[in-house]
Amino acid sequence: MIQAAHAGIGIDAKEGKQASLAADFSITQFHHICRLFLVHGRFCYKRSCSLSQFVIHRGLILSVIQAIFSWMFFFVSFSFYPGVLLVGYATAFTMFPVFSLVLDRDITSAEAFLFPQMYGILRKGRSLSIKTFCIWLMISLYQGTVVMCGSYVGVYDNNFVELMATSFTALVFTELIMIALTIHKWHWAMYLSQAISLICFMGSMLYFNEYFNLKFITSSNFMLRTSLIILLACLPIYIIKVTRGALSASTSYNQIY
Structure with missing residues (x-):
């Protein structure tokens, strides 16, 4: 049985x-079964959902950028980003912050015991469903389009290296900011993972001179345009997130009481 x-x-x-x-x-x-369900069960479910969604988002936004690049340049058959940058993006630049989401908590253990009705809400499967997948798909489509088109309009002047450096920098920072916006309660490991990712990325910009022109990436033009692309990619998502959070909080309160 x-x-x-x-x-x-x-x-x-x-x-x-x-x-x-x-x-x-x-x-x-x-009596430990209450803690197993209400605390550990809830945290495991919510963390698994967040981790799965960001793994999906991390791959989708990269695919969108590659698709737009191929379309812009007459469907060329080579990768926009070199293999070493793709490996860095999947590991050192974004892996640690994504996996630090397993330490996130939306509520405390005491709150989970105080309001056991919240566990019943999880049984509806709203945290990871076809709807949430479609939402993250639309987010990836939007952000990938903003990163690629913004880089092309902003800096492209028959210089492929500048286009690649601008879009890749905006891509990495967009992913790190999206992870930061998703975290409910910060843990010291989350701060450390973000710091390690930024240090690794900054170090790669100095090491891979063939992909990042030092004179270009230290110019005010590069910093201003990259910041603008990141702002356009993340600010609308943040506004929608805050609005939905306020509405869902009132709905959840009514369901509990």
């Missing part, structure tokens, strides 16, 4: 350890 359930829970008691060894989760006392 334990193995047939969606989540088998066994109690390590005097009767023996067979149930706890066969179960997915093992507890020492029956």
Whole structure:
């Protein structure tokens, strides 16, 4: 029966350890089941949803940029970003902040015990559904379009290196800002992951001179235009997020009471 359930829970008691060894989760006392469901279950679900969504977003926005680049340049068959930058984007530049979302908490443990009705809301599956996937798809389409088109209009003057440097810088900072906007309660590991990512990216800009012209990336024109692209990519999403958060907070309050 334990193995047939969606989540088998066994109690390590005097009767023996067979149930706890066969179960997915093992507890020492029956009253611990409340904490297992209301606290650990909620945090695991919310964190898994956030992590999955950002893994999807991180890949989609890159695909959108590549698609727009191919369309702009008569459907060329080569990658817009070199392989070393793609590897850096998937690892050192964005990996640590994305995986730091597993430490995020939308509420405290005490609040989860105080309002057990919030666990019932999770059973509706609204945090990770087709609707949320479509939302992140639209966000990726918008931000990828802004990053690529903004870089092309802003700096492109028969200089492919400047176009690549501007768009890639805006891409990395957009992803880091989006992660920061998603975090509910900051943990020291989140600050550290953001700092490590920024240091690695800044170091790569100085090391890979063939991709980042030092004179260009230190100019005021590059900083101003890149900042404007990042602002256009993130500010509308932040405004929508705040508005939806205010509306959903009132809705959740009514559902709880």
